[in-house]
Amino acid sequence: MTLPLAELHLHIEGTLEADLLVTLARRNGVPLPSYDPTELTARYADFADLQAFLDVYYANLAVLRTEQDFHDLAAAYLARAAAAGVRRAEIFCDPQTHLRNGVPLEVMFGGLSAALAEAPVSADLIVCFLRDLGGDAAEDLLRQALPFREHFIGVGLDSAEVGYPPRLFRAAYEIAAAEGLHRVAHAGEEGGPEYVREALDELGVERIDHGNRALEDPDLVARLRDERVPLTVCPLSNVALKGVPRIEEHPLPRMLELDLVVTVNSDDPAYFGGGIDANVAALRTALGMTDDDLAVLAANSFEAAFIDDDDRASRLAEVAAWRAR
Ligand code: HPA
Ligand SMILES: [Zn+2]
Numbered sequence: 124m125t126l127p128l129a130e131l132h133l134h135i136e137g138t139l140e141a142d143l144l145v146t147l148a149r150r151n152g153v154p155l156p157s158y159d160p161t162e163l164t165a166r167y168a169d170f171a172d173l174q175a176f177l178d179v180y181y182a183n184l185a186v187l188r189t190e191q192d193f194h195d196l197a198a199a200y201l202a203r204a205a206a207a208g209v210r211r212a213e214i215f216c217d218p219q220t221h222l223r224n225g226v227p228l229e230v231m232f233g234g235l236s237a238a239l240a241e242a243p244v245s246a247d248l249i250v251c252f253l254r255d256l257g258g259d260a261a262e263d264l265l266r267q268a269l270p271f272r273e274h275f276i277g278v279g280l281d282s283a284e285v286g287y288p289p290r291l292f293r294a295a296y297e298i299a300a301a302e303g304l305h306r307v308a309h310a311g312e313e314g315g316p317e318y319v320r321e322a323l324d325e326l327g328v329e330r331i332d333h334g335n336r337a338l339e340d341p342d343l344v345a346r347l348r349d350e351r352v353p354l355t356v357c358p359l360s361n362v363a364l365k366g367v368p369r370i371e372e373h374p375l376p377r378m379l380e381l382d383l384v385v386t387v388n389s390d391d392p393a394y395f396g397g398g399i400d401a402n403v404a405a406l407r408t409a410l411g412m413t414d415d416d417l418a419v420l421a422a423n424s425f426e427a428a429f430i431d432d433d434d435r436a437s438r439l440a441e442v443a444a445w446r447a448r
Contacts, residue, residue: 124448125208126417127441129424130388130399132332132355134215134251134281135235136184137391138200147186147195155186167394173313173364174283176394184220193234198241203392205243207400210438211428212246214239215279219253219264228267232274247429249307251279252295254287261295269302276429277305279332280322284314289321296326305429307332307355312366316340323352330355330427335366338374344381353384353427358402360390370409379416386424418446 139147141160148155157163170176187193197214204212214235221231232248239246250268252261265278278299280292289308296306310322312333319337322328323346334354337343347354356375361367367374378385387406392398406412406420425438 124445125400126403126421126445127210127438128208128399128403128421129211129213129386129428129430129438130204130209131213131330131353131386131424131427132215132357132388132390133200133204133212134217134391135197135200136187136217136220137180137395138203138393139183139186139196140199140393143196143199144183144186147188147192151186151188151192153186153188167363170364170394176364176391177282180391180394181220184217185224187221187224188226188230190230190234190237193231194238195234197235197238200392201238201242201244201246203398207398209244209399210441211425211430211434212242212244213249213276213429214246215249215251215281216275217251217253217281218268219256219260222264228271232271236274245430245434247277248275249277249279249305250275251281252292253282254280254292254309255283257287258291258294261292262298265295265298272302275304277307279306280308280310280326281332284309284312284318288314288318290325293325296328300327305329309333311336312361312364316343319343319347329353329429333357333361333366335361335374338377338381344383347384348382351384351426353386353423354378355388355427356385357388357390357395358405359395359397363395370405373410375406376410376412376416379419384423384427385420386427387420414446418442421445 141163306328307330308322308328309332310318330353332355358373362370389399421442
């Protein structure tokens with residue numbers, strides 16, 4: 124019996140495995156630096172930082188052109204996630220990237236939503252703003268996306284963090300709140316604790332994506348604990364992007380000790396060494412996490428998920444059954 128989990132920090136664009144990348148490049152006549160999946164994957168072995176990863180990630184996305192492409196991308200992720208124990212996926216997408224590549228919103232939403240509708244797990248989309256494009260662009264994107272309101276349940280904030288503080292996106296998040304959308308944001312991945320505090324105070328977010336650097340500020344830690352603000356932590360991602368030097372030094376065990384509502388997630392599994400199951404395996408083998416710890420992480424994921432109370436109760440019962448197995 125696999126550990127039942129909700130995956131709450133997953134960029135659908137970051138699930139583009141090298142073999143599908145090559146298939147889509149050939150299907151659409153898009154040039155790639157190599158057509159050998161092994162060689163392409165080898166290029167992901169040493170990212171200097173978040174920006175070095177983002178440069179590769181955005182370049183690869185030129186292969187996504189049609190509804191079928193977006194469908195195939197999401198269907199492949201959802202099948203892998205279901206096999207890894209994921210019962211609920213709240214999936215980020217980056218529409219501004221696809222618009223920049225000449226792909227209209229209806230193509231992206233049409234393809235992704237078709238895959239979600241036939242998925243073996245419960246899944247919904249969260250539209251992310253690319254913070255390096257700025258606040259006006261975020262507001263503009265949200266207005267363009269609102270006619271597709273039934274395709275997504277919330278908004279998020281991703282891409283290059285440092286230099287793009289949350290307050291720049293206040294107007295976009297106010298519109299999102301008025302539309303009844305959920306609100307989350309990446310903060311404290313490379314940016315300091317002030318980015319986390321600003322995401323809470325200026326954007327009214329319900330969860331923090333990453334949040335690692337919040338640990339530098341004891342008052343902020345106390346607030347996150349007391350307000351039970353979930354952190355969607357991504358261990359293998361943090362190591363791949365050099366936020367954490369080695370998996371053995373990952374702060375996730377400390378976050379649990381501090382009674383933070385932490386969850387485990389894969390972020391961009393095609394680039395960072397595997398899916399949520401690989402992240403869980405690393406927590407066990409490199410950090411000595413026990414079944415009790417993993418059951419807490421799983422329960423946290425369903426507490427933090429945007430699901431209804433009946434669904435939450437049945438998922439928490441499933442976690443308890445896993446623990447008692
Ligand atoms: O890990 C990430 N951080 C910020 N932006 C992103 N966009 C895709 N993955 C990431
Ligand atoms: Zn992320």
